[in-house]
Amino acid sequence: MFHLDEKQLYLSFWRVVTYAGIHYTQGMKSLVSGIQPSGVPTIGHILGTVKNWRHYQESYRCHFFIADLHAITVQQDPAVLRANSLKLLAFFLASGVDPKKSSVTIQSHVPQHAELSWLLSCFTHLGELSRMTQFKDKSASHSTKAEPFGLFAYPVLMAADILLHEADFVPVGADQKQHIELTRDLVIRFNHRYGEVLKMPEPIIPEFGARVRSLQDPTKKMSKSDSNAQGYISIDDAPEVIVKKIKKAVTDSVGVVAYDNERPGISSLVEMYSVLTDQSVDAVEVAYQGVGYGKFKKDLADVLVSIIEPIQIEMKRLLGDEDYLDSLMSAQSRLVISRTAPYLRKIKDAIGLL
Ligand code: AMP
Ligand code: TRP
Numbered sequence: 001m002f003h004l005d006e007k008q009l010y011l012s013f014w015r016v017v018t019y020a021g022i023h024y025t026q027g028m029k030s031l032v033s034g035i036q037p038s039g040v041p042t043i044g045h046i047l048g049t050v051k052n053w054r055h056y057q058e059s060y061r062c063h064f065f066i067a068d069l070h071a072i073t074v075q076q077d078p079a080v081l082r083a084n085s086l087k088l089l090a091f092f093l094a095s096g097v098d099p100k101k102s103s104v105t106i107q108s109h110v111p112q113h114a115e116l117s118w119l120l121s122c123f124t125h126l127g128e129l130s131r132m133t134q135f136k137d138k139s140a141s142h143s144t145k146a147e148p149f150g151l152f153a154y155p156v157l158m159a160a161d162i163l164l165h166e167a168d169f170v171p172v173g174a175d176q177k178q179h180i181e182l183t184r185d186l187v188i189r190f191n192h193r194y195g196e197v198l199k200m201p202e203p204i205i206p207e208f209g210a211r212v213r214s215l216q217d218p219t220k221k222m223s224k225s226d227s228n229a230q231g232y233i234s235i236d237d238a239p240e241v242i243v244k245k246i247k248k249a250v251t252d253s254v255g256v257v258a259y260d261n262e263r264p265g266i267s268s269l270v271e272m273y274s275v276l277t278d279q280s281v282d283a284v285e286v287a288y289q290g291v292g293y294g295k296f297k298k299d300l301a302d303v304l305v306s307i308i309e310p311i312q313i314e315m316k317r318l319l320g321d322e323d324y325l326d327s328l329m330s331a332q333s334r335l336v337i338s339r340t341a342p343y344l345r346k347i348k349d350a351i352g353l354l
Pocket of ligand 2: 032033034035036067070157158161162170171172176
């Protein structure tokens with residue numbers, strides 16, 4: 001696993017080149033990440049991955065995308081899917097993704113993702129897909145034999161997303177680690193047969209914040225598809241709702257603000273506060289020694305509001321400018337298609353496709 005620190009940031013000293021319409025420094029490493037528009041993003045997405053995107057784009061050639069082809073592996077209402085996809089695009093931009101520095105697309109606008117996914121599926125074993133824990137969890141809600149094939153094949157599409165962009169790094173939350181391991185196995189298998197064609201990616205999983213827990217059931221991951229909205233803080237929540245949800249977050253009767261594996265509720269809140277304020281967990285524990293949960297929760301809610309509110313304001317502005325979002329989507333997909341098509345050709349050549 002790759003933990004990012006300043007020293008490890010790739011410092012390039014080569015000249016600037018233009019690649020898919022964006023100026024990059026030659027020799028820059030590349031990075032890819034995506035989020036499914038299967039709901040409204042939560043604070044889990046911010047902590048687990050998006051928080052660092054704006055920094056990555058200063059040092060890496062970044063591609064961020066809205067994983068709509070992944071979202072349809074579970075049933076989606078068409079109007080809601082469209083609205084959530086646009087909202088996620090606005091969220092990326094409002095969180096600091098700068099289309100002059102990074103490329104940003106809707107996955108289904110770049111057909112190369114689906115095409116590479118088919119090619120890779122011919123190198124993926126049924127056994128390794130059936131071991132994916134996310135498939136096991138998600139398919140549990142279907143009756144046996146009625147699970148969609150797309151849900152089973154989902155990790156192959158994710159491998160295609162990563163490999164199509166020749167990613168060196170993939171920042172994700174902890175739940176995605178297994179999918180990236182599968183991608184790495186595919187690279188070894190493919191390259192063993194055809195030579196060094198696919199680039200080996202490395203996950204970036206933050207030490208803290210990689211698995212933000214539900215506010216109501218801290219043994220579970222905070223999820224945008226939780227049926228109980230009290231369990232998550234969404235990017236749509238008004239400040240007073242955020243305050244209320246944190247106030248009601250499940251803790252315990254010990255009353256000590258500390259990170260302790262035996263007490264997942266308060267530990268999760270401490271972790272959240274530490275990541276959001278860029279302090280160590282120890283520093284947070286010291287600052288709240290002898291102070292009850294009430295004051296700590298109030299401070300945490302204030303920090304959350306101060307982070308979410310500016311994003312909400314910018315999202316609202318962007319969503320009010322449909323022309324801008326439309327022209328951005330088409331310009332970006334054209335650029336990314338022109339960048340990825342030659343590489344996909346190279347993969348097809350290696351396989352022997354005319
Ligand atoms: P998804 O909503 O499943 O498309 O997730 C998009 C990205 O956000 C993935 O990298 C996830 O690992 C990450 N993520 C989602 N929920 C959480 C969470 N509760 N804590 C940390 N990271 C998360
Ligand atoms: N599977 C990821 C998730 O559910 C989303 C995703 C799809 C992704 N393709 C990706 C993340 C490629 C990183 C890189 O969280």
